[in-house]
Amino acid sequence: MALYSEKVMDHFRNPRNVGIIEDADGVGEVGNAKCGDIMKMYLKIEDDIIKDVKFETFGCGSAIASSSMATELIKGKPVSEARQLTNKAVAEALDGLPDYKMHCSVLAQEAIESALQDYESKKEQK
Amino acid sequence: MIYADNAATTKMSDAAVKTLTSLLADTYGNPSSLYEFGQKAKEVLEQARRDVADAIGAQPNEIIFTSGGSEADNQAILSAAKLGEIKGKKHIISTAFEHHAVLHTLNKLKKEGFEVTLLDVHENGLVSAEQVEEAIREDTCLVTIMYANNEIGTIQPIREIGEVCRKHNVTFHTDAVQAVGHIKVNVVDDNIDMLSASGHKFHGPKGVGFLYVKKGVRIFNLIEGGAQEKGRRAGTENVPGIASMATALKDAVANLDGYKAKLLPLRDKIINGISEIPHSALNGDAVSRVPSNINFCFEGIEGESLLLLLDDKGIAASSGSACTSGSLDPSHVLLAIGRVHDVAHGSLRLSIGEDITDEDADYIIKSVKEVVEYLRGFSPVWRDLVAGKKDFIL
Numbered sequence: 001m002a003l004y005s006e007k008v009m010d011h012f013r014n015p016r017n018v019g020i021i022e023d024a025d026g027v028g029e030v031g032n033a034k035c036g037d038i039m040k041m042y043l044k045i046e047d048d049i050i051k052d053v054k055f056e057t058f059g060c061g062s063a064i065a066s067s068s069m070a071t072e073l074i075k076g077k078p079v080s081e082a083r084q085l086t087n088k089a090v091a092e093a094l095d096g097l098p099d100y101k102m103h104c105s106v107l108a109q110e111a112i113e114s115a116l117q118d119y120e121s122k123k124e125q126k
Numbered sequence: 127m128i129y130a131d132n133a134a135t136t137k138m139s140d141a142a143v144k145t146l147t148s149l150l151a152d153t154y155g156n157p158s159s160l161y162e163f164g165q166k167a168k169e170v171l172e173q174a175r176r177d178v179a180d181a182i183g184a185q186p187n188e189i190i191f192t193s194g195g196s197e198a199d200n201q202a203i204l205s206a207a208k209l210g211e212i213k214g215k216k217h218i219i220s221t222a223f224e225h226h227a228v229l230h231t232l233n234k235l236k237k238e239g240f241e242v243t244l245l246d247v248h249e250n251g252l253v254s255a256e257q258v259e260e261a262i263r264e265d266t267c268l269v270t271i272m273y274a275n276n277e278i279g280t281i282q283p284i285r286e287i288g289e290v291c292r293k294h295n296v297t298f299h300t301d302a303v304q305a306v307g308h309i310k311v312n313v314v315d316d317n318i319d320m321l322s323a324s325g326h327k328f329h330g331p332k333g334v335g336f337l338y339v340k341k342g343v344r345i346f347n348l349i350e351g352g353a354q355e356k357g358r359r360a361g362t363e364n365v366p367g368i369a370s371m372a373t374a375l376k377d378a379v380a381n382l383d384g385y386k387a388k389l390l391p392l393r394d395k396i397i398n399g400i401s402e403i404p405h406s407a408l409n410g411d412a413v414s415r416v417p418s419n420i421n422f423c424f425e426g427i428e429g430e431s432l433l434l435l436l437d438d439k440g441i442a443a444s445s446g447s448a449c450t451s452g453s454l455d456p457s458h459v460l461l462a463i464g465r466v467h468d469v470a471h472g473s474l475r476l477s478i479g480e481d482i483t484d485e486d487a488d489y490i491i492k493s494v495k496e497v498v499e500y501l502r503g504f505s506p507v508w509r510d511l512v513a514g515k516k517d518f519i520l
Contacts, residue, residue, distance in 0.1 A: 012431070012434060015504070034467040035467075058508070061430055063431075
């Protein structure tokens, strides 16, 4: 029995949407290096649709896989839908995470929430 | 696979496997039985005791066989504490980077009213005899300091520490699990009163170890029952395991010079190769170090992902990152030598064995470089460091 599911290992080995978006409409960073996990999400949003999403993660295998899966789950979706993304959905899409790694999926949810919040506040300023 | 996790456990030697399997099949008698067949097992047991004693410069009656290093550590420390309590001495000296078998036992004693002084091990992972001497008090009943650290491989000045303990008449125990069978250990020359060791760390089987207790040092048993091990450890002896461990130890000790000659250059080659990675640092003293150990911190990455990618490349290694321990804190050893959390999460331990080749060493260096660079490529921490938004620590 491996540590992680095949899906987790796939997203860890071949993370989707890795990188940054220079002119992002929303950027969110959560976690801290002290705890060993930092996720940063970049969103490009047009007409309330998430046109593009990129991430950078400092963290363990499940943190990288959770970020990758979370970006896949929201890409191309309306902002309203992305806002509904739960950590449970991320973990389920990965065919589950070990109990002590569930916080990685929470971090992914929070990173997206944070990026969306940044988008909203930028929009208000405009 | 390149197995570079020998500090976790080792492959059993062919001789140890042969001893184990043949005894399992044929010598199943109980050493406590009086008939010939039982006495045959007893003979095997006592020969193993002589061999183990020889390997560390002890007398056979000073060896107690245990289930491993953890049990030996528990028995040594709890015995010295019990004796100390009888004498009204409830102070113990140790270090901040001991194995948990020692630290957790000391924590238990703290709850029972003992005072524990954990000595600083400095940036290089070494404690000095002077520090021990300064910490010794009238009520000190035990000094327990590991021979070689399990994570960073640093070898402590055990002989000098033992000398200080003798001078002040304080019992000295050493957890030598990472030293026995890897470097020269002699309990007489090293002034050791009690020493713990574990079979599977030197190519013997798991589930068997021993405690050396110098003649005249009182020991209490942890396990009540029969009169095995002269009443100091009840339970029918694991004769095949014990004999197999003795075989492995005998061979390891006979080969110490060859082991060192083979491993040191390769260890240092890997250390030098990995040192070329920018913003990396060797953990622990480069010289006073067991021949097998390589331990680095890399800034901007996390250890578990490093291990998983090395595993994909066929390299089995270990890390002191929180994510590999199931807790939120990184290795207490790395914190003890002053590594802050941020970099302690990005650690890698390679503990090489005698089967390693020069090509393996090259491959390890190349792989570690690739993986570190790859992970830094999408690490927000690394980006901030490179952009000057954060200061490099290493």
